Amino acid sequence: MIRRVLPHGMGRGLLTRRPGTRRGGFSLDWDGKVSEIKKKIKSILPGRSCDLLQDTSHLPPEHSDVVIVGGGVLGLSVAYWLKKLESRRGAIRVLVVERDHTYSQASTGLSVGGICQQFSLPENIQLSLFSASFLRNINEYLAVVDAPPLDLRFNPSGYLLLASEKDAAAMESNVKVQRQEGAKVSLMSPDQLRNKFPWINTEGVALASYGMEDEGWFDPWCLLQGLRRKVQSLGVLFCQGEVTHDKAVVLKRIHEVHVKMDRSLEYQPVECAIVINAAGAWSAQIAALAGVGEGPPGTLQGTKLPVEPRKRYVYVWHCPQGPGLETPLVADTSGAYFRREGLGSNYLGGRSPTEQEEPDPANLEVDHDFFQDKVWPHLALRVPAFETLKVQSAWAGYYDYNTFDQNGVVGPHPLVVNMYFATGFSGHGLQQAPGIGRAVAEMVLKGRFQTIDLSPFLFTRFYLGEKIQENNII
Amino acid sequence: MAAPWASLRLVAPMWNGRIRGIHRLGAAVAPEGSQKKKRTILQFLTNYFYDVEALRDYLLQGEMYKVHEKNRFRDKEWIRPDKYGHFSQEFWNFCEVPVEAVDAGDCDINYEGLDNLLRLKELQSLSLQRCSHVDDWCLSRLYPLADSLQELSLAGCPRISERGLACLHHLQNLRRLDISDLPAVSNPGLTQILVEEMLPNCEVVGVDWAEGLKSGPEEQPRDTASPVPA
Numbered sequence: 001m002i003r004r005v006l007p008h009g010m011g012r013g014l015l016t017r018r019p020g021t022r023r024g025g026f027s028l029d030w031d032g033k034v035s036e037i038k039k040k041i042k043s044i045l046p047g048r049s050c051d052l053l054q055d056t057s058h059l060p061p062e063h064s065d066v067v068i069v070g071g072g073v074l075g076l077s078v079a080y081w082l083k084k085l086e087s088r089r090g091a092i093r094v095l096v097v098e099r100d101h102t103y104s105q106a107s108t109g110l111s112v113g114g115i116c117q118q119f120s121l122p123e124n125i126q127l128s129l130f131s132a133s134f135l136r137n138i139n140e141y142l143a144v145v146d147a148p149p150l151d152l153r154f155n156p157s158g159y160l161l162l163a164s165e166k167d168a169a170a171m172e173s174n175v176k177v178q179r180q181e182g183a184k185v186s187l188m189s190p191d192q193l194r195n196k197f198p199w200i201n202t203e204g205v206a207l208a209s210y211g212m213e214d215e216g217w218f219d220p221w222c223l224l225q226g227l228r229r230k231v232q233s234l235g236v237l238f239c240q241g242e243v244t245h246d247k248a249v250v251l252k253r254i255h256e257v258h259v260k261m262d263r264s265l266e267y268q269p270v271e272c273a274i275v276i277n278a279a280g281a282w283s284a285q286i287a288a289l290a291g292v293g294e295g296p297p298g299t300l301q302g303t304k305l306p307v308e309p310r311k312r313y314v315y316v317w318h319c320p321q322g323p324g325l326e327t328p329l330v331a332d333t334s335g336a337y338f339r340r341e342g343l344g345s346n347y348l349g350g351r352s353p354t355e356q357e358e359p360d361p362a363n364l365e366v367d368h369d370f371f372q373d374k375v376w377p378h379l380a381l382r383v384p385a386f387e388t389l390k391v392q393s394a395w396a397g398y399y400d401y402n403t404f405d406q407n408g409v410v411g412p413h414p415l416v417v418n419m420y421f422a423t424g425f426s427g428h429g430l431q432q433a434p435g436i437g438r439a440v441a442e443m444v445l446k447g448r449f450q451t452i453d454l455s456p457f458l459f460t461r462f463y464l465g466e467k468i469q470e471n472n473i474i
Numbered sequence: 475m476a477a478p479w480a481s482l483r484l485v486a487p488m489w490n491g492r493i494r495g496i497h498r499l500g501a502a503v504a505p506e507g508s509q510k511k512k513r514t515i516l517q518f519l520t521n522y523f524y525d526v527e528a529l530r531d532y533l534l535q536g537e538m539y540k541v542h543e544k545n546r547f548r549d550k551e552w553i554r555p556d557k558y559g560h561f562s563q564e565f566w567n568f569c570e571v572p573v574e575a576v577d578a579g580d581c582d583i584n585y586e587g588l589d590n591l592l593r594l595k596e597l598q599s600l601s602l603q604r605c606s607h608v609d610d611w612c613l614s615r616l617y618p619l620a621d622s623l624q625e626l627s628l629a630g631c632p633r634i635s636e637r638g639l640a641c642l643h644h645l646q647n648l649r650r651l652d653i654s655d656l657p658a659v660s661n662p663g664l665t666q667i668l669v670e671e672m673l674p675n676c677e678v679v680g681v682d683w684a685e686g687l688k689s690g691p692e693e694q695p696r697d698t699a700s701p702v703p704a
Contacts (some may be wrong), residue, residue, distance in 0.1 A: 021591070136585065136611050155637040156614035212644075213614050325668040326643035343664050344637060
C-alpha cells in the first residue's frame, strides 16, 4: 500500500535509510556518540587511567538548549523572558556566556540610563511603553525570595526634545504617531517653553516636545543586577568565557559553540539548539564566527551584520546656577543633550559626533577637547547658565551602532536558522530591553512575534535594502 | 441669594422643629421693602392663629429643605464612611457636584487607582498622607490636576523620594505643599530648598531647611554640594 504511494525511485531508499542521517534535521551524531560511550566504559574498567572524575565545574555544561552570547541587559532580558514564557518549568536549559563579569566595557553599565517614548516608529514607541511599565512594576517581575526589593532610582522628569524650523513638521507628525500609540507627549511653542523653563534660551527653536509620563532616567546597573539575580534564581547558568567558534555546517545550523575560558586556553564545546547573539557592540564578530557575511557581496550569504562599536562620551559637570530640580533630559537641536544628576547641581550630558568626527572605538579613552569644542558651545547657547561650569569627570561607552538604519536587529537569520539576533539598537537598547527580550523569547518559543510585532526589524531587511530609519536618535 | 448669616439661622428650625424663631426668619428670607406690608399682615395672622402658623411652618420647611440641599457643601462638608467603611447611598445623588477635596490618607491607592482621582477637574485639595503604595511614578501622573489643585499633602509616604517631587513643578497653582516625614528622601533640607525654588508661589511645609546645616561657622552651605564621583 505504502510502496505505491511513494515516488517510484525513492521507495526503497526511504525505507532503508538509517535514522539520524536524514537531511536537514537530526544533529545527533550516532556513530560519534557510540564511540564516545565505548571510550568511557573502557576507561572505567580496571587497568586504565580514569579521567571521568576530572573537575569540570568551572566549565560550562556540555549541552544547553539555548546559548546566549553576551550577558548585558539585552542578553539577560532574553534569558528572563525565555524562562518566564517556557511552557513547563525547567523546560529550557539556558546558558549565558559573558566575557567580562565586571562589565567594564559593556554598554549597559556605561549608559546614561534614559527612557523615552519619543520615537518616530510605532514599534519603538510600543517597546518603550512596555519597558516603562516593566520598570514601574519591576519588583513584581523580578522578585526573588528573601532578597531586598530593587530601587531603580527612577527620575520621572521626562524628555524635552527641541526642534528647529526645518525639523518642526517632522516633530509634529512624530508626536501624532506617539499619541496614537498611547504616549503622553505635549507640544510646546517657544513662548510656552520660556514660561515653563525660564533658564532656556529659545533662539532657533521652533517647536518642542515634552514627555509628560513614563519618561525619565534610571540606574541601569540596578536593572542589570536585578535581572541577573532573578535569572539565576530561575535556573539559568552563567559562564564567564568567550565564544570562539560556532560550528556551522554550510550556513545551515549551529551545532555547537566553543566557549573559551577566561585567561586560559581551555575551551568547552557546548552543544546547543539555539544561539542568541546579544553581544552588543561586538555582535558582528560573533555573527562572523557563524559564517554570516561570508559569501559574494550582494547575496544573502554575503550580507554582513552591519553593527559596529561607536564610542560616545559622557561628561559630568558642576554648575551652581544651573537649571533647577524640574529639569528634564533636554536634547538640543544640535544633538547635544544633558540632564541633572542628583541634588547637588551636577549635570551630565554629551553629544553624538558627526560621521567625520567619529572617534576611534579601539579603547574607551575620553577626549576632553571634544567637550570644549563641540559640546560646551551648544550647551552654553541653549542654557546661558552653563557658560560657567566645571567638568568634574567623564567616561566613554560604546553604542552598538547599526550603520544601516540605526534600529535594532531582532529575530533569526534567514540562512543560519538557529542564530537569533538581539542587538544593534544604537543607543536605545537599554530602554527597550524588556520589550525586546520578550519579543525574542516569543520568536524562539512560539515561532512568531505575539505581543509587539517587530517584523520590520528582521535581518532580511539588510539584504533587501529596506531601511526603517529612526529619526530621533540622541 | 440670602446673606451668609442667614444660612445659619435657616438650619436651626429644621433641627428644633420649633416655630419660635419664625418672626426673624420672615424678616431674613425677604428683606424687600415692597413686600413689607404683606409680611406684616401675615405676621399678624400668624401671631394670632395657630393654624396659619402651622401652615406657614410647613411651607417654609419645604423651601428650606430645597435651599439646604443646594447649599449642602457650602461649608465644605466632608462625606465620610460610616464605622463599617461604607458610604451612604445618598452619595449617588451628588454625581454632578464637583469634588473639591479628597482625603486619601492611609489608603492603599496605587498607580492605576489614581485614574479615578485624575478625572476630578476641579479638585483643589488632595491628601495622600501615609499612602504606602504612592511612589515617584504616581507623582508623575498628577499633572492633569495642574489647573485646580491648590493643596497637596504627601506627608509620611514611604516610597516618595526627591526624584518624584521634581515632577510637581507642573502644579503651578499649588499654594500649599506638605512634604514632611518622607523617609526615602535622601537630603530633606536641600530638597526643601530646591522644591521651594521650583514652586515660587507655593508654601512648602514640612522640613526645616536649617536642620541640614551643622552648627558651626566652618561648615559650608549645602546647596553647592560635593560633586558626584564618576
